[in-house]
Amino acid sequence: MLDSKSTKQAELKTDKKDQDSASKGVTTPESDKKGNEKPEALAAKLFTGNLMDWSQISATLSSNAKVCKVVAENPEYLNKIIDCEDAAAKPAINTSLDHLVDHINDQATMVKVFTKRFGVNVSDGAVQSDTKTMEINGLKGSYKVLQRLPEQHVQRLKALNGRNETYKSSSGTTWRAEVIAVDYDKKNMDIVESGDYTDKDDAMVGMNMFDTTLAHEVGHVADTMAFQFSRDPEFLKISDWTEYVYDRTGVARQLVDDMVANMTDPLVGPFDDAELEAAKTAAASIIKRQRPNSSQDIIVEAFENAGLGAGGNQGLLTAKAQQVTQTTLFQHIKSSFGNSFCWMNECFSYLPHRQYHQGYLGRSWWSYKNVARTEIKKNSRYQFRDPGEDYAELYATYFMGTPEKRKEIEPKRLDWFERTVVPQVDNGQQQQQQAQQPQAAQAAQQSKKK
Numbered sequence: 001m002l003d004s005k006s007t008k009q010a011e012l013k014t015d016k017k018d019q020d021s022a023s024k025g026v027t028t029p030e031s032d033k034k035g036n037e038k039p040e041a042l043a044a045k046l047f048t049g050n051l052m053d054w055s056q057i058s059a060t061l062s063s064n065a066k067v068c069k070v071v072a073e074n075p076e077y078l079n080k081i082i083d084c085e086d087a088a089a090k091p092a093i094n095t096s097l098d099h100l101v102d103h104i105n106d107q108a109t110m111v112k113v114f115t116k117r118f119g120v121n122v123s124d125g126a127v128q129s130d131t132k133t134m135e136i137n138g139l140k141g142s143y144k145v146l147q148r149l150p151e152q153h154v155q156r157l158k159a160l161n162g163r164n165e166t167y168k169s170s171s172g173t174t175w176r177a178e179v180i181a182v183d184y185d186k187k188n189m190d191i192v193e194s195g196d197y198t199d200k201d202d203a204m205v206g207m208n209m210f211d212t213t214l215a216h217e218v219g220h221v222a223d224t225m226a227f228q229f230s231r232d233p234e235f236l237k238i239s240d241w242t243e244y245v246y247d248r249t250g251v252a253r254q255l256v257d258d259m260v261a262n263m264t265d266p267l268v269g270p271f272d273d274a275e276l277e278a279a280k281t282a283a284a285s286i287i288k289r290q291r292p293n294s295s296q297d298i299i300v301e302a303f304e305n306a307g308l309g310a311g312g313n314q315g316l317l318t319a320k321a322q323q324v325t326q327t328t329l330f331q332h333i334k335s336s337f338g339n340s341f342c343w344m345n346e347c348f349s350y351l352p353h354r355q356y357h358q359g360y361l362g363r364s365w366w367s368y369k370n371v372a373r374t375e376i377k378k379n380s381r382y383q384f385r386d387p388g389e390d391y392a393e394l395y396a397t398y399f400m401g402t403p404e405k406r407k408e409i410e411p412k413r414l415d416w417f418e419r420t421v422v423p424q425v426d427n428g429q430q431q432q433q434q435a436q437q438p439q440a441a442q443a444a445q446q447s448k449k450k
């Protein structure tokens with residue numbers, strides 16, 4: 001038998017009358033002495049029959065935590081929400097779930113609620129074979145993060161898993177641009193950014209690390225899969241990001257020439273012009289072939305190719321190559337590959353205007369102007385890895401930040417973000433869901449990487 005919406009509304013009107021009479025001190029099985037209808041009775045009324053009044057359900061759950069608790073603990077009620085496939089009801093269902101989530105206390109139910117709410121696969125190994133379904137604290141924490149992010153960004157996320165649940169901090173990784181794994185401390189979801197990836201005045205100091213880590217990764221997913229905001233020329237201009245696609249013909253050499261032009265004493269030694277030219281060729285080859293640890297062999301090769309083989313005297317040639325490896329240019333290249341993390345501190349004194357490094361091993365080299373780091377307030381040190389990270393850190397600071405925290409974002413970035421990214425968020429949820437920054441828990445020095 002089907003309930004109709006109007007019948008249910010009529011029942012609710014009757015309830016009001018019951019309350020009025022109950023307020024005179026009459027206690028009934030459905031109401032307490034004060035005349036408030038008991039949560040069990042309210043829940044039963046909402047979930048009786050097969051035709052749900054979703055607006056009534058979401059309104060009640062939004063305003064009555066006691067009913068939420070009853071519904072969250074009753075599989076029969078909860079399944080009616082989870083099993084509903086009516087697209088028109090989805091907004092009300094989402095609102096309902098948002099109010100129920102705090103009352104969910106078991107893993108299996110939490111998985112169902114999470115999957116229903118976001119359509120993201122959280123099953124074991126959904127991301128990689130070594131990843132698994134997050135335990136309940138991770139799922140709840142993730143729920144609260146995704147809830148605050150633009151819906152059309154979250155929709156780009158296909159799967160979310162946990163990896164190391166005793167990791168004393170938070171660290172996230174995005175794979176194939178659409179799935180995310182997070183390492184986190186399940187017993188301490190309140191760890192805040194306290195210095196390993198930030199300087200003391202950075203905007204991200206004090207922000208919850210789990211929240212910012214996951215938001216950062218979702219920022220990547222939406223950026224890479226759809227929006228390409230991190231490639232917007234106006235955004236790149238803020239730090240004056242310049243890309244060197246290391247394996248594109250001629251680009252490695254261009255990078256070497258630019259480094260030489262910007263470097264204090266790049267190639268000091270007893271070198272003649274032909275040797276300097278061969279050294280630059282070798283430098284480009286090291287970058288292009290990604291072989292920082294065999295620089296001496298590559299220099300020898302370049303010298304021989306240029307007809308500078310020291311008349312076949314291998315000892316002389318090796319000695320010359322070794323001198324070349326000791327120059328500032330070659331030392332810098334060696335310490336600036338993607339696995340060196342030099343962007344953590346950077347601003348090498350021998351590069352007084354611009355820095356040069358590879359963001360990730362196997363990907364582009366980048367340059368930015370020093371003043372972007374030294375004179376403009378930054379979100380974190382991590383943003384200087386590459387523009388994608390610059391964007392993801394900004395994204396996390398903005399969407400996980402309180403209104404006060406947002407004011408700390410450097411004005412050029414904030415202005416660009418609010419003109420370019422925020423207007424694309426058509427559901428207005430970024431205003432609606434005022435960020436609730438958890439009270440900054442005192443956290444030990446932690447580290448993260450992503």
Ligand SMILES: [Zn+2]
Binds near residue numbers: 217389392
């Ligand atoms: Zn990242």
